[in-house]
Amino acid sequence: MIFVVSFLVVLMLVGAVAASIFRDLISAVIAAALVSLIASILFYFLQAPDVAMAEAAIGAALTAAIFIIAIRRTKRYEE
Amino acid sequence: MVDCLPVLLIVVPLGLAFAIPLFALFWKSAAKYIPPVALAFNLITSLLLLPRALENPVVVSIGGWRPPFCINLVAGPVGILFSTIIALVGLLVSVYALDYIHPAPFYIKEALCGKRGGVKEGATEKYHTLYLLLLTGATGVVLTGDIFNLFVFFEILCISSYALVAYLREKSGIESAVKYLIQGAVGSSLLLIGIGLLYGQFGTLNMADIAENIKSVSPISVFVPMVLIITGLGVEAAIFPLNAWLPDAHSSAPSSISAILSGIAIEVGLYAVVRVIFTIFGASSILLFLALLGILTLLLGEMCAFSQNNIKRMLAYSSIGQIGLILFALAIATSYGVTGGLFQLVSHTLAKALLFLAAGYMIYQTGSLQISALEGMGKKMPLTCLAFTIGAFSLVGLPPFIGFPSKFLIVRAALSTEETIFIVLISLVLLGTVIEGAYFFRVVQVLYFKGEKPNPPGKEAPIAALIPMFIFVVLIIVIGVYPKLITGVLNSAASELLNRLDYIRSVLG
C-alpha cells in the first residue's frame, strides 16, 4: 500500500514539475489535470470519497476543459 | 426577535442579489434600485441592533446547534459599528451609482466603441449584483465568529472586487484586475494553509474556542499559522510589502467602486487582521512590529502620493498612507489607541469615499485623469469641488472636520503610552500628515486658483450624485464638531477588541 501511495505522490510531483516546464500550454494543462486526477485518487485512499468525486469532476475534468477553451482563444505556446 | 436580526443583515442582501437577474429578465430598469433598498434595510437593522449590541454582544448560532459545533455570528459593538458603516457608505454610493453607472459611460465609448461601435443596452445589472454581493461579503466578514466562515466571506469580498475592477473592460482595468487576482488568490491560499494548521492543533474552527485553547500550547507552535493568516489577510488590508496591487486596482476601477474599495474593502481586511491578532492569538509580542510596519506603510504611501500626477492614483496612495496610520494606532493596543484607530478608520472611510465620488464626476467632465486638467473646475462645478475640498481638508486633519478629532486622539494615545519608541513614531506620523497636506493643497489650488484656461469643459454633477456627496459632507462636519456622537460606540468597540476573555465568555457561555 505504502509503495503505491509513494509512487503516486512521486508521479504527482513529476506532473507538477512538468506543468511548470512544458512550453506548450496544452501539454502543461494536461500535466496539471494529471496532478488533479492523482490527487483525487489520494483523496480516495485518505477515506474521503466525496472530495475525491468533487476533485475528479471539477478539478480534473472541468478545469482542464475551461483551460483548453481559454488557450484556444489566446495563444498556445509560451514565449 | 432581536436575536435573528444579525442573520438577516447577511441573508436579505444575499437573497436580493440572487433575485437581481430575475428582475432584470422581467423588468429591466428595476435592477438598479435593488442595492439601495437592500442597503437601506441593512442600515436600519444595524441601527436597531446598536443599543442591544452595546450592552451585550448578540450571539446567533446558525442551524440551531450551540457553538462551537455550528457557525455563529457575533454582533458585538465592533461588528455592528462596521456593519453600520458598510451599510451607510454602501447606500450612499449605490445612490450615486444610479446615475453614474449607465449603459454607455464615456470611458467605455472611448475604449471600445471607437473600434466596434454600439454599446450593449442594459448591461448594468451585473454591476449591481456584484456590488451588492461585495458589500454582503464585507458584512459577513465583520459579523462571523468562525474562522473558516470568515475565509468564505473574505473570498466573496475579494472575488467580486476582482470582477468589478475589470468591469469597464478597458486595458488598464483588466491589467490591474489580473494583478489583483493573482496576489489575492495567493493570499487566500496562504490563509487556508494557516487555517488548516490551526485546525490540526485545536480541532475546532470557532474563533472563541481556538482563543480559549491557545494558551494550552507553546507560542512557538502557533507562530507559523499566525504569520500565514496575517499575510493572507494582509494582502487585502494593503499592509506594506503586500500592497503592490492597490494603486492600480483602485485607480482603474469605476469611481464608485474605487470609493467602496478604498472606503470599505481595505478597512474590512484590516478589521480581519486586528480581530485575528487581538481576539484569537492575543499576541502582544508582535504589536511593536506591526506599529513599525504601519509607519513604513504610512510614509511610503504618502511619499508616492506626493509624486503622482494622476488624481485617482494619488487618492489610492493616500489610502495606503491612511491604512498605515490606522494600523499604527491599533497596534498601540491601549484603550485610547484602539479608539483612535477606529475613529481614524471611520473618518478615512467617509472622507475617502467622498473624495472618490467627487473626483468621479470631475474626471467624467474633463475626460482626463491628470490633476493639471482640473484647472478652473472650481467655477464650473462649484458644489462638487466644494465637496472635494472638504474631504481633502478632513483627511489632512483640519478642524472642524472629522479628521481633526481622530488624528488628535491618535497623537494623545501615542503620547500617553510614555514610551520613547511611540513618541518617536508619532513624530513620523506628523511628518506624513505634512506631506499629505502638501499634495492635497496642491490639488485644491489647481481647482480654485488656476483659471488660465479660457473655457474648461464641464457642468455640475447630477442631483443623484450631489445628494450622497452632501450627506457625506454633513456627516463629516457634524461628527467633526460633536465627536461625542460616536465616541461612546468607539469606546465599547475598543474594549471588545481588547478584552478577549469577555468575547470568549459571550460566545461559549
Added chain:
Amino acid sequence: MRRVISILLLIIVALGIRLSLTKIPFGTPKTKVGRYYIEEGIEETGAVNIVTSVVVSYRGFDTLGEVTILFIAAIGLGAVLSTVGEKTVREIEPASLVLYTGCRLLFPLILIFGTYIFIHGHLTPGGGFQGGAIIASGFLLIYLGCRERRISRVASNLAESLGGLAFVVIGLLGLVFGGYFLLNFLPKGTANTLFSAGIIPIIYIAIGFKVGSELAGIIDNLIEES
C-alpha cells in the same frame, strides 16, 4: 535574480511549515468538533453521510457562501467577457457522425447520473456540487459534439437565481418555524432511506441545479462570447 529570490522565499516557507507540522502528526485523531458530528450526526440530522450533514447542516452557512462565490464568478465572467456590439459569427465546423451520435446518446445518461448523485447526497458519497459538475460536463459534451445547439441563456439564468433563492428561502423558513436560520424543520424520517434527513436533500437539489447551470453558463460564456 528573481529566481534566486523566489527560491529563497520558498525555502523559508518550507522551513516554517516543517516547524509547525511536528505539532500535527499524520494519522492521529485531532478533532474535537468532528467527533461530535460523527457521534450525534445521524440522530440530529438524519443523514447517513456525515460529510453531507456537515456541509449542508452544521456548516450550511459556508455552503451558502460557496454557492454565492460560484454565482459571483459566473456573473463576473459574463461582465468581463460580454461582447460590445455585434457578435462575430464564427464558422462552425460540424462534428463527425460518430461524435454527434455518441454525444446525443450519452447526454441524457449523464444528466440522469448527475441527478442521481445529488438526490442521493445524504446516503452515498456525492451531493450537489459533484452532481452539478457532472451535469455541466454533460453540457460540455453537447458543445463538443452538437455544436449548433446552445442552451438558452434565459433558462440558465433562471435556474441560477431560483436555486439560490430556494436555498435562502429554506433557511428563512427555518428562522420562521424555529428561530434559527437553516434549522432542519422537516421530519428527519428513518435514516438510510431516500426520504429522510429533512431539508438536506431539498437544499442539495437546489445546489445541484444552481451549480450545474452556473458551470454550464461559465463554459457557454467562455466558448461563445468575446
Added chain:
Amino acid sequence: MSFLNNYIYYIGAFGLILIGLYIILVKHNLIKVIIGLGILDTGVNLFLISVGYITKGTAPIFSKPGIDSERMVDPVPQALVLTAIVIGVAVLALALSLAIRLYQHYRTLNLRKIREQRW
C-alpha cells in the same frame, strides 16, 4: 519506512504547494501562472484532507449497520475541502476570462511585456 508512512502525504501536499508558488513567482506567461494557482489549490486541499486522516480509518458514512464509529476519519476537513475546491474553480474561471480579455488588448500573455502600469 515509518518516515514514509508518516510523511508521504505531507510531502505530496507541500511539494505541490511549493511548486505552485514557484510557478506563480517565476513564470512570465499568465496562463502558466493560472496553472500554478490551480496546483497550489490542489496542494492546499490535499494538506487539509491529510490533517483529518486517522490511521486505518474508514470513510465517515454509515452505509451499513455495524460500522465502528471510533475509527471514522474527521468529516470537517472534507467539508472544508469541498468548499475550497469550488472556490478554486471560481477563481480560475474568472482569471481565465481576464486572460482572454488581456490577450485581446495586448496580443500577448507575457506579464513582463505588459507594462501599461508598473508591475
